[in-house]
Amino acid sequence: MDRGPSADEDKAVGRGVDGGLDEGGARGEDEDAVIATRALTKRFRGGQLAVDGLDLSVPAASVFGFLGPNGSGKTTTIRMLMGLIAPTSGAARVLGRPMPESARAVLPQVGALIEGPALYGFLSGRENLMRYDAADPTAEGRTRRARVGAALERVGLASAAGKKAKAYSLGMKQRLGLAAALLQPRRLLVLDEPTNGLDPQGMREIRSLVRELAAEGTTVFLSSHLLDEIEQVCTHAAVMAQGRLLTQGPVAELAARARGRLTVTTPDTADAARVLKEQGVGDLVTAGDRVSGEPPGRDLAEVNAALVAAGVRVRGFGLERGTLEDAFVALTGEGFDVAG
Amino acid sequence: MSRAEAPAAGTAPGRAPARRRPGGLLRSELLTTFRRWRTLALLGVLAAVPVLFGIAVKVETADGGSLGGGGGGGEEAGPAFISQVTNNGLFLVFTALAATLPFFLPMAVGVIAGDALAGEANAGTLRYLLVAPAGRTRLLLTKYATTLVFCLAATLVVALSALAVGAALFPMGELTTISGTRIGFGEGLERALLIALVVAASLVGVAAIGLFLSTLTSSGIAAMATTVGLLITVQILDQIPQLHAVQPYFFSHYWLSFADLMREPVYWDEITRNLGLQAVYAAVFGSAAWARFTTKDITA
Numbered sequence: 001m002d003r004g005p006s007a008d009e010d011k012a013v014g015r016g017v018d019g020g021l022d023e024g025g026a027r028g029e030d031e032d033a034v035i036a037t038r039a040l041t042k043r044f045r046g047g048q049l050a051v052d053g054l055d056l057s058v059p060a061a062s063v064f065g066f067l068g069p070n071g072s073g074k075t076t077t078i079r080m081l082m083g084l085i086a087p088t089s090g091a092a093r094v095l096g097r098p099m100p101e102s103a104r105a106v107l108p109q110v111g112a113l114i115e116g117p118a119l120y121g122f123l124s125g126r127e128n129l130m131r132y133d134a135a136d137p138t139a140e141g142r143t144r145r146a147r148v149g150a151a152l153e154r155v156g157l158a159s160a161a162g163k164k165a166k167a168y169s170l171g172m173k174q175r176l177g178l179a180a181a182l183l184q185p186r187r188l189l190v191l192d193e194p195t196n197g198l199d200p201q202g203m204r205e206i207r208s209l210v211r212e213l214a215a216e217g218t219t220v221f222l223s224s225h226l227l228d229e230i231e232q233v234c235t236h237a238a239v240m241a242q243g244r245l246l247t248q249g250p251v252a253e254l255a256a257r258a259r260g261r262l263t264v265t266t267p268d269t270a271d272a273a274r275v276l277k278e279q280g281v282g283d284l285v286t287a288g289d290r291v292s293g294e295p296p297g298r299d300l301a302e303v304n305a306a307l308v309a310a311g312v313r314v315r316g317f318g319l320e321r322g323t324l325e326d327a328f329v330a331l332t333g334e335g336f337d338v339a340g
Numbered sequence: 341m342s343r344a345e346a347p348a349a350g351t352a353p354g355r356a357p358a359r360r361r362p363g364g365l366l367r368s369e370l371l372t373t374f375r376r377w378r379t380l381a382l383l384g385v386l387a388a389v390p391v392l393f394g395i396a397v398k399v400e401t402a403d404g405g406s407l408g409g410g411g412g413g414g415e416e417a418g419p420a421f422i423s424q425v426t427n428n429g430l431f432l433v434f435t436a437l438a439a440t441l442p443f444f445l446p447m448a449v450g451v452i453a454g455d456a457l458a459g460e461a462n463a464g465t466l467r468y469l470l471v472a473p474a475g476r477t478r479l480l481l482t483k484y485a486t487t488l489v490f491c492l493a494a495t496l497v498v499a500l501s502a503l504a505v506g507a508a509l510f511p512m513g514e515l516t517t518i519s520g521t522r523i524g525f526g527e528g529l530e531r532a533l534l535i536a537l538v539v540a541a542s543l544v545g546v547a548a549i550g551l552f553l554s555t556l557t558s559s560g561i562a563a564m565a566t567t568v569g570l571l572i573t574v575q576i577l578d579q580i581p582q583l584h585a586v587q588p589y590f591f592s593h594y595w596l597s598f599a600d601l602m603r604e605p606v607y608w609d610e611i612t613r614n615l616g617l618q619a620v621y622a623a624v625f626g627s628a629a630w631a632r633f634t635t636k637d638i639t640a
Binding site for chain 2: 083103104114118135180
């Protein structure tokens with residue numbers, strides 16, 4: 001493998017900066033994007049527009065967070081990428097090949113967890129994996145048992161491998177689903193809500209597994225409605241709402257787009273608020289010993305000097321970094337959990 | 341058109357070229373199907389039918405008399421064979437097959453075929469098989485092959501159970517054909533096997549219909565119920581004299597023609613017609629299933 005993760009990373013970040021909100025910027029580089037869609041649209045028979053003109057570009061070796069409220073079209077998009085659903089219009093390329101036409105060439109290199117795990121309850125965990133592996137015509141039968149064992153080991157299910165899957169807890173089922181995605185070395189992992197049903201410890205394990213895989217050069221496409229999760233593991237993210245792509249790019253850049261807030265920590269909150277207002281700080285909020293507001297256009301050093309000159313005792317002064325959640329709220333103008 | 345069936349033009353870089361083992365999925369499918377409790381229960385019920393028949397005949401004839409009124413002509417092959425059971429246990433095989441073919445056997449096949457894809461869709465396992473990627477045509481063929489194996493297994497279960505019960509309760513030996521000639525026990529066994537194969541082949545049409553219905557829905561129960569409902573409807577329509585013009589096209593119309601294998605010489609006419617009809621049903625509903633399944637949106 002010549003795909004050095006760090007080198008690709010730099011390139012990807014560079015592209016994101018150039019492209020930003022303008023998807024046109026990414027178009028010329030569709031060839032080395034692991035996932036690239038052009039005006040991808042799905043209208044279901046009922047007339048419901050689930051995905052509307054999606055232009056998505058997932059750079060190689062990224063951990064790409066696919067974000068959006070429940071019902072925003074994430075899963076429909078993933079199903080189109082995996083060849084399970086035919087798009088109404090538009091095109092999708094995965095690993096450089098058109099989907100769903102090239103499904104048989106592309107999918108053996110893709111591990112997927114789609115809308116939660118699905119298992120044969122009357123088979124053991126190991127037998128479930130044996131079956132899914134047998135379904136892949138490129139998987140070697142001779143190495144099947146060993147690969148299944150390694151995948152079980154990797155998700156921490158080795159000791160429960162002989163148990164019937166119906167006796168598994170939701171977290172164990174989720175792990176087994178992940179193991180199925182890891183039966184082969186993959187170039188792309190598509191994980192739809194991988195931490196659903198997991199306890200905090202399980203979530204941490206999944207996150208570290210994702211990082212590990214990304215370090216090996218696997219591109220990870222991770223859908224989630226949990227902003228936290230995306231912010232913690234992803235290098236890139238896209239936000240969907242009501243079937244449309246709102247934005248995509250490197251996570252740091254998306255978060256930066258949300259304007260940070262100026263926060264002053266002081267025992268003299270009333271004086272501080274008055275001075276800050278004079279200095280042009282808007283939307284002032286006082287909470288305990290903290291006063292925060294939207295930073296003014298002028299140099300913050302001057303603001304600080306004015307506070308001190310007015311005799312305000314300043315314990316802390318700084319700009320709080322915007323979070324992805326702020327970015328999302330700024331983009332949609334609404335809370336995150338509103339279904340589209 | 342199939343959209344999942346573009347030829348695999350390349351393998352992953354850095355991975356050894358794929359060594360194709362075409363039997364991998366079929367083997368897995370057979371194991372999965374025959375390990376299901378429901379499959380075993382169906383086979384168990386089928387195995388029990390000859391036992392009940394054997395015991396009933398034995399009890400009925402315990403006083404040394406023959407089976408009363410059993411030899412009546414108008415009641416198709418079953419009763420014609422049943423009067424012979426006390427003379428030769430081998431006839432229990434023919435009786436049991438004749439008794440299970442109109443309903444028990446096709447119902448069992450309908451359950452397996454109807455559940456084949458709809459059941460996987462219902463459990464959500466279908467999407468994982470397809471992204472594995474099993475390939476839609478490959479998966480459909482595997483499912484049909486497995487259903488056909490079940491047809492054969494179900495028929496053999498009935499036949500072997502009947503043979504065992506027949507051997508245990510009744511004398512075995514030379515037997516008289518429907519034409520009145522005598523054939524040896526060995527040849528009788530051969531005929532029994534041939535009949536079992538023809539009976540299994542008679543189920544090919546139902547299997548194709550069930551599989552097609554299975555591609556239409558994500559509910560295994562719905563597909564099974566529709567298949568079995570269709571089976572009953574056709575059986576009833578086949579009895580209505582006014583419909584005799586269309587009856588030769590019903591998949592069940594020539595089912596009991598297998599009795600002709602017990603004639604000397606064998607009368608092949610209707611058996612051939614039956615097998616041809618099954619092939620037509622398999623082709624028509626197989627194509628319909630393929631057309632549907634390869635273009636279907638998998639949303640379950």
